[in-house]
Amino acid sequence: MKKLTSLLLVLLLTSILAACGGNEETTSDAGDKSAPAEEKQxxxxxxxxxxxxxxxxxxxxxxxxxxxxxxxxxxxxxxxxxxxxxxxxxxxxxxxxxxxxxxxxxxxxxxxxxxxxxxxxAPMGIYSNKFNSIDEIEEGSELALPNDPTNLARTLMLLEGLGLITVDGTINQLTASEKDVVENPKNLKLQPIEAGQLPRAVDGVDVAAVPGNFALAAQMDLLSALALEDMPDxxxxxxxxxxxxxxxxxxxxxxxxxxxxxxxxxxxxxxxxxxxxxxxxxx
The missing domain is CATH 3.40.190.10 (Periplasmic binding protein-like II)
Structure with a gap:
């Protein structure tokens, strides 16, 4: 019985010492993990x-x-x-x-x-299969433009810069609509549609304002536009x-x-x- 008790005490002491050693190793590993990580490659x-x-x-x-x-x-x-x-x-x-x-x-x-x-x-562009220049755009022409406020605001600024319309002061990029137009000397019929549909609209309307990414996705030539946007950064x-x-x-x-x-x-x-x-x- 004494021999058995001694053996159990030895095993218990060995287990405790091993556990202490394991804790020391874990602490050391944790220290390694705190080192700066390598930069992503x-x-x-x-x-x-x-x-x-x-x-x-x-x-x-x-x-x-x-x-x-x-x-x-x-x-x-x-x-x-x-x-x-x-x-x-x-x-x-x-x-x-x-x-x-x-x-x-x-x-x-x-x-x-x-x-x-x-x-x-890629800039917004004014495209037409009917007219060869901005000056040729006729009274009452149908003009398709994006219906989302941000792209619409860009289009209105582009059209104003080309002398086709006048807008009311500063356009809010988040709420812009065709109602911001205060002067429309050629009585253009502004038709807001979903931006992704504008490349197809070029064939169905007189003029269309097409954002550059959608124009390129439809394999349109940016340089064929009647005018391209000089966009701010x-x-x-x-x-x-x-x-x-x-x-x-x-x-x-x-x-x-x-x-x-x-x-x-x-x-x-x-x-x-x-x-x-x-x-x-x-x-």
Whole structure:
């Protein structure tokens, strides 16, 4: 019995010592985990299908790969999921939206999003299969334009700049409507429709104002427009990241490649008609 008791005491002491050793090892491991994590080398960048997915794939991705990154381009068919995916960490960056949309979406969904760099953007265009110039547009012509407030505000400013209408003061980007028009000297029949349908509308109306991304998706030639928008930078698309990642190395590298001469060369070659942001024009 004494021998059995001694054996049990030895086993108990051994178990206690082993447990203490295990705790020390765990503490040491925890210390290692507190060390700074390595910077990301595998990035997922989201973009809407069409010209901006092409811009990521053909211009941004290869330049980042030269820096040693592995890039996966994730394409979306809507304007909601790219920001949701960025907010939940499924993406590291996205490219599809302008400043006003980004700020309102972030506020509505409780997201912390920030722009990284503004990129060349396909402008709104005035298209017609009936007229060859703005001056030829006749009295009472039917003009299709986007029905969503942000794109409609851009269209009204474009039409005002062309002398076709006059609007009432400053247009609210979130509530704009055709009711903002106070002067319409040619009595144009303004017909707001869903923006994605505007390329098809070119064949059915006298004139149509088509946002650049939808024009390109329908394989329209931007340079065939009667007039193209000289958009302010707030309406140009930008690369967006989570605000917490603004100072991350991958974010700095994305900004560097977009602002490189090599990126602009690709834009000039493959994205003709895209309006360049102020930083690119003025450098």
């Amino acid at each position: 595998q990035l997922k960048i989201g973009a809407t299908s069409g010209p901006y997915a092409d811009m990521v794939s053909n211009a941004i991705k290869p330049l980042l790969e030269e820096k040693g990154y592995e890039i996966e381009v994730v394409e979306f068919s809507d304007y909601v999921q790219p920001n949701i995916a960025l907010g939940n960490g499924s993406l590291d960056a996205n490219l599809f939206q302008h400043k006003i949309y980004m700020e309102n979406f972030a506020a509505e969904h409780g997201l912390e999003l920030s722009e990284l760099v503004v990129v060349p953007t 707030d309406f140009r698309n930008r690369v967006v990241v989570k605000t917490a990642d603004l100072d991350a190395q991958f974010a700095k590298d994305i900004q560097e490649v977009v602002q490189s001469p090599e990126f602009e060369e690709i834009i000039d070659r493959d994205f003709q008609g895209f309006g360049k942001p102020e930083w690119m024009v003025n450098r």
